[in-house]
Amino acid sequence: MTAEISLPQRLYGTDQAVTAALSVTVGSLAFRVEGQQLRTLRVSGFEVLRSVGLVIRDEFWGTYSLQQHSCEIQADDRLWRQVSEGVVTPEGQEPVLDWSLDMRVAEREVSVSVRLQARSAFTTCRAGLMVLHPLKGAVAMPVHVTHSDGQTQQGAFPDLIAPIQPFFDIKRLVHSPMPGLSLEWSFSGDVFEMEDQRNWSDASFKTYNRPLAWPCPYILDAGETVEQCISVKLIGQAQVHS
Amino acid sequence: MNTVSIQYAGPALLGFPALGQGLWVDRLNDGAEALEIIDWLQSAHLELLVDLRNDGAFDRLEQALRVCASSETDIWLLVVVDDAQPHAQLRQLAGLINERFVIRGVLVTPAAYLESYQPDGIWPCGMTPVEVAQLAREYVPQVMIGAGVPTFFTELNRCRPTPGSFDYLTHATSPIVHAADDASIVESLQALPDVFRSGRALADGKPYRLTTSAVGAWRNPYGGQLTPNPQRERLTLSDQDPRQRGLLAAVWTLAHYHAAQCSGVDAIALWAVNEPFSVASAQHYWPVFHVIKGLSLARGRSALVFETSSPDIVALGWSEDGGENVRLWLGNLSCELQTFEIIGAEVTGCTVLDQDSYVTALSDPQFMQPARESPVPTLKAWAVAVIDCRLTVEPAL
Incomplete structure (x- = not known):
């Protein structure tokens, strides 16, 4: 019996197929695309973005697999773009949610937009876009936050792990993960806040939609739509000189 | 590579x-x-x-x-x-x-x-x-x-x-x-x-x-x-x-x-x-x-530091006798083949747990003993090696 153990079984204990990763470069940017996530985006080899993309949680905080029906990629030296569409289908049920995702990477700007529409009442703990900021260049480093009312806050990513969200109601974040490079993040379509993911031994800070203080789980009614966008501008010289 | x-x-x-x-x-x-x-x-x-x-x-x-x-x-x-x-x-x-x-x-x-x-x-x-x-x-x-x-x-x-x-x-x-x-x-x-x-x-x-x-x-x-x-x-x-x-x-x-x-x-x-x-x-x-x-x-051994030039390799070791004889563990934290060289120590034995030895190890609870043989200086995807070696530099460097 043991001689028939497949290589994936020996490595991972399962024959489950994994999402194929696509490695992409746009100028001095390099990143991977895995399903509906951009991952490990590097500027001249330095990681500035752990991941950004669409995450749909179930009513117990489990994560749904995103079934993809179509995916179109356009790429040239200056721009990479992926437009994909699909559904969320709970185990043993009909599809309950349609999603469409537009991810664009240019040498000085990354943007991700999503549109969700519930086919029937959809119960979720969170549905939308999130970004993971890598630890290196962030822990204990300054960050400038703009809130939805225009108020600004000069703070810092936590050093020791923060039990509460370090920042609430985020419209814009500006920080410098490496000398000569600033990142200007913009968030729209919902109220975003940040969590110290190290609490769960994830190597990132997470900026996500929908405050945890709001009722959870919540329901997207049949026909209800959600539109969100996260973008980041890369400001400085570090991204153009490797 | x-x-x-x-x-x-x-x-x-x-x-x-x-x-x-x-x-x-x-x-x-x-x-x-x-x-x-x-x-x-x-x-x-x-x-x-x-x-x-x-x-x-x-x-x-x-x-x-x-x-x-x-x-x-x-x-x-x-x-x-x-x-x-x-x-x-x-x-x-x-x-x-x-x-x-x-x-x-x-x-x-x-x-x-x-x-x-x-x-x-x-x-x-x-x-x-x-x-x-x-x-x-x-x-x-x-x-x-x-x-x-x-x-x-x-x-x-x-x-x-x-x-x-x-x-x-x-x-x-x-x-x-x-x-x-x-x-x-x-x-x-x-x-x-x-x-x-x-x-x-x-x-x-x-x-x-x-x-x-x-x-x-x-x-x-x-x-x-x-x-x-x-x-x-x-x-x-x-x-x-x-x-x-x-x-x-x-x-x-x-x-x-x-x-x-x-x-x-x-x-x-x-x-x-x-x-x-x-x-x-x-x-x-x-x-x-x-x-x-x-x-x-x-347990009870003196821990040693082994620095690696890549985050894809983890290295952990201890002195077996308080002197030059060392047991070293290496792990490949990637799905890529990794080639390595050990500096400051001479290898005397090695056993690798990887995709090739998985089946043997599955039925042998005493598999992970360093064999008295020269190691192949590579680690396949997610492989772990236990290596016995002798320091060629002062133990208290």
Whole structure:
């Protein structure tokens, strides 16, 4: 019996197929695309973005697999773009949610937009876009936050792990993960806040939609739509000189 | 392909954490298989988790303690009690252990605190962890009283114990709360130094003991139930993670233990001697079994520092005799073939646990012994090697 153990079984204990990763470069940017996530985006080899993309949680905080029906990629030296569409289908049920995702990477700007529409009442703990900021260049480093009312806050990513969200109601974040490079993040379509993911031994800070203080789980009614966008501008010289 | 250099860099400032495993009292059955695993691993301690609210809990706990008593392993308890009326359960626990069993420490958790609460949310109205700890100290005065949680660092961080009220601090980790893909599991290792640094700060100078941690999650404090995973797929918040039986878990375990050592963790329990995180079952000795069994030999040894030129290779070693003879563990934290060279030490023997030796190791609990043969200086995907070598530079460099 043991001689028939497949290589994936020996490595991972399962024959489950994994999402194929696509490695992409746009100028001095390099990143991977895995399903509906951009991952490990590097500027001249330095990681500035752990991941950004669409995450749909179930009513117990489990994560749904995103079934993809179509995916179109356009790429040239200056721009990479992926437009994909699909559904969320709970185990043993009909599809309950349609999603469409537009991810664009240019040498000085990354943007991700999503549109969700519930086919029937959809119960979720969170549905939308999130970004993971890598630890290196962030822990204990300054960050400038703009809130939805225009108020600004000069703070810092936590050093020791923060039990509460370090920042609430985020419209814009500006920080410098490496000398000569600033990142200007913009968030729209919902109220975003940040969590110290190290609490769960994830190597990132997470900026996500929908405050945890709001009722959870919540329901997207049949026909209800959600539109969100996260973008980041890369400001400085570090991204153009490797 | 670049060659990764592994360079001896002198004695480590911090010693090895005591290495143990978990034991789920409610899932012990007759205990025979767990006892066999305990005998093989010879680990420093076992962390017994039991919910004293369950029917028959005390009978099963007594059975588990008898199983453990036949080994020389230290026993630490994690008990869950009723929120409002834990007195009767603690009284019965004291009656069971005070005269018949040697218990090193106990963490008592009011059941409501198995769930997670936002710091500014509505917290349970029953007894708090600090209050039940005080109560436990009255009932079992000879036993060290723990603070913390049997769940994850988050729950500890949001419900911090009062300094001076506890004898040790504990919590667990799992890398699949938020993401369950292979890359995210490996990335989570980057967060461990910050977790341990923050945990040590909360320990306030008292021993910092990580309780049972594995790739899987034994509990979901955020939504009530674990993710059903009958096909053993890569799913978040599941206690049936497939990697448990694969090579990835072995190298993750090596790196996790190495991170604990580098951060001054006093003790850590990785995986378990029975389900859900058993390192072996039905005479199948999963890769993680071999790493755990091999690392248990680090106890009492002098830790050495080996620097690697790539984050894809983890290196951990100790002096076998206080001198030049060294046991070195290497792990490949990637799915790529890695070529390495060891600088400052001459290899005298090597055994590699990888995709080629997986099947042999599966049926041989003594597989991971350094053979007296020259190693091939490569590690395939997620491979782990145990290497004996002789330092060619001064041991106290």
